[in-house]
Amino acid sequence: MFHSDFPIFYLTVDVVLFAQRDGELAVLVVERGEEPYAGSWALPGGFVGDGEELVDAARRELVEETGIDGEGLALEQLRTFGAPDRDRRPHRVVSVAHLAVTRHAEAPTAGTDARAAVWLPVDEVAGRLAFDHDEILAHARERVASKIEYTQLAASFLPPEFTLAQLRGVYEAVWGHPIDPGNFQRKLRAAPDFLESTGASVKPAGGRGRPAEVFRACGRPFDRIGSPVLRSAM
Amino acid sequence: MFHSDFPIFYLTVDVVLFAQRDGELAVLVVERGEEPYAGSWALPGGFVGDGEELVDAARRELVEETGIDGEGLALEQLRTFGAPDRDRRPHRVVSVAHLAVTRHAEAPTAGTDARAAVWLPVDEVAGRLAFDHDEILAHARERVASKIEYTQLAASFLPPEFTLAQLRGVYEAVWGHPIDPGNFQRKLRAAPDFLESTGASVKPAGGRGRPAEVFRACGRPFDRIGSPVLRSAM
DNA sequence: GTTGCTTGTTGTCGAAGTGACAACTATCGT
DNA sequence: ACGATAGTTGTCACTTCGACAACAAGCAAC
Numbered sequence: 001m002f003h004s005d006f007p008i009f010y011l012t013v014d015v016v017l018f019a020q021r022d023g024e025l026a027v028l029v030v031e032r033g034e035e036p037y038a039g040s041w042a043l044p045g046g047f048v049g050d051g052e053e054l055v056d057a058a059r060r061e062l063v064e065e066t067g068i069d070g071e072g073l074a075l076e077q078l079r080t081f082g083a084p085d086r087d088r089r090p091h092r093v094v095s096v097a098h099l100a101v102t103r104h105a106e107a108p109t110a111g112t113d114a115r116a117a118v119w120l121p122v123d124e125v126a127g128r129l130a131f132d133h134d135e136i137l138a139h140a141r142e143r144v145a146s147k148i149e150y151t152q153l154a155a156s157f158l159p160p161e162f163t164l165a166q167l168r169g170v171y172e173a174v175w176g177h178p179i180d181p182g183n184f185q186r187k188l189r190a191a192p193d194f195l196e197s198t199g200a201s202v203k204p205a206g207g208r209g210r211p212a213e214v215f216r217a218c219g220r221p222f223d224r225i226g227s228p229v230l231r232s233a234m
Numbered sequence: 235m236f237h238s239d240f241p242i243f244y245l246t247v248d249v250v251l252f253a254q255r256d257g258e259l260a261v262l263v264v265e266r267g268e269e270p271y272a273g274s275w276a277l278p279g280g281f282v283g284d285g286e287e288l289v290d291a292a293r294r295e296l297v298e299e300t301g302i303d304g305e306g307l308a309l310e311q312l313r314t315f316g317a318p319d320r321d322r323r324p325h326r327v328v329s330v331a332h333l334a335v336t337r338h339a340e341a342p343t344a345g346t347d348a349r350a351a352v353w354l355p356v357d358e359v360a361g362r363l364a365f366d367h368d369e370i371l372a373h374a375r376e377r378v379a380s381k382i383e384y385t386q387l388a389a390s391f392l393p394p395e396f397t398l399a400q401l402r403g404v405y406e407a408v409w410g411h412p413i414d415p416g417n418f419q420r421k422l423r424a425a426p427d428f429l430e431s432t433g434a435s436v437k438p439a440g441g442r443g444r445p446a447e448v449f450r451a452c453g454r455p456f457d458r459i460g461s462p463v464l465r466s467a468m
Numbered sequence: 469g470t471t472g473c474t475t476g477t478t479g480t481c482g483a484a485g486t487g488a489c490a491a492c493t494a495t496c497g498t
Numbered sequence: 499a500c501g502a503t504a505g506t507t508g509t510c511a512c513t514t515c516g517a518c519a520a521c522a523a524g525c526a527a528c
């Protein structure tokens with residue numbers, strides 16, 4: 001039997017979608033079109049549907065509000081935020097935050113409740129979000145910085161084929177400090193469960209310079225790699 | 235404003251409480267007294283109250299169902315389980331699972347919905363839990379094994395003052411394999427942000443043997459330590 | 469073409485950390 | 499006193515890391 005006098009909740013999902021833009025870590029935010037916080041920046045998200053998996057709801061809301069292609073998106077649960085006063089409205093709204101990474105930092109198109117949707121550098125957006133989304137963003141930032149240490153997640157910021165210099169750029173953007181190219185090369189080449197060479201080579205970023213070897217990631221975004229790429233050690 | 239036609243959810247918390255018993259990793263489970271799954275083992279947990287913080291709900295349910303003292307308990311959110319079919323009952327029940335560690339592996343006392351409450355070795359209980367609690371336990375086990383690598387969480391399995399041999403016993407119980415005493419000593423003594431010596435020394439476990447130096451943990455359970463104690467490296 | 473610049477890749481070397489294992493120390497039981 | 503037990507320190511070969519130098523391969527300007 002079931003006591004129906006238990007409190008009821010509304011359940012939402014929020015998505016922190018990261019990408020690399022101009023060598024910086026950028027996050028996708030929307031301008032809210034409805035109260036509360038109308039006109040403020042917020043993370044894309046919305047209510048979970050009847051019979052819908054949490055992660056599916058996250059992907060759906062992302063597509064609806066920003067037009068971002070949900071396919072080939074590394075998406076994972078971050079944590080749940082449920083402080084009783086986190087939503088001004090007279091209902092308890094608990095949100096399951098998700099972390100996502102994409103290689104397509106294409107222009108988003110606002111939809112449904114969102115008045116606008118844009119990529120912004122994380123440093124600019126921190127401290128200005130609606131609800132408790134600043135806290136969510138801070139958690140997400142720490143998580144992604146940590147995840148690229150011991151998973152292949154960094155490759156999800158890039159197209160299927162990429163050079164080690166591009167991959168190094170991802171680590172630099174996420175961690176916010178430069179990495180020695182030589183040591184990075186040596187370390188990543190020694191991780192057989194992360195990268196495989198395609199044999200091809202391609203012109204470097206600026207057009208000038210020696211061509212770079214092209215690699216592919218072996219596994220899935222959140223698969224663990226054998227020897228971690230430690231922040232302190234780079 | 236607020237569309238009340240959004241689906242409503244019931245929200246529960248579940249707690250995976252670990253302790254060390256007889257050199258093994260043990261988990262606290264209850265025998266369910268009500269349907270569904272009456273008579274089956276399950277993780278302690280229950281419905282979140284009106285206006286109640288998630289982590290407070292977890293602590294309350296733990297005390298209610300098992301009589302375990304919630305004070306001085308390392309308690310942290312694990313992740314949220316919300317598959318549409320995870321509860322047989324005709325309502326959507328989403329559960330926020332929590333991870334906890336205690337030094338008091340005292341005898342629990344069953345309460346409220348629980349018919350019994352006991353400590354069981356994790357290896358015995360795996361595969362026999364109600365709902366999706368096996369999955370939750372597996373996540374918790376992996377999380378605690380990972381957390382003791384780079385936080386002080388291992389000390390939460392022990393009284394405030396302990397020897398390095400006791401601490402080594404915790405790592406061995408959680409990881410399930412023996413660790414070289416000498417190397418463990420060298421590694422942990424070199425971590426100044428983890429342990430501080432009390433100067434005292436105490437008779438070893440079996441009564442026989444050289445007295446061991448007594449240490450105290452410096453920080454809080456989930457604080458990061460400077461140099462991680464890697465599983466692979468032990 | 470040659471020179472110089474830029475970028476990718478490989479090499480070198482000292483410092484530090486690791487795993488295996490031996491040696492030493494302090495207590496207890498007999 | 500003696501051996502058994504458990505905590506602690508030492509040794510050593512091996513690996514990894516960070517800093518930095520050196521080399522390779524393209525482009526642009528002259």
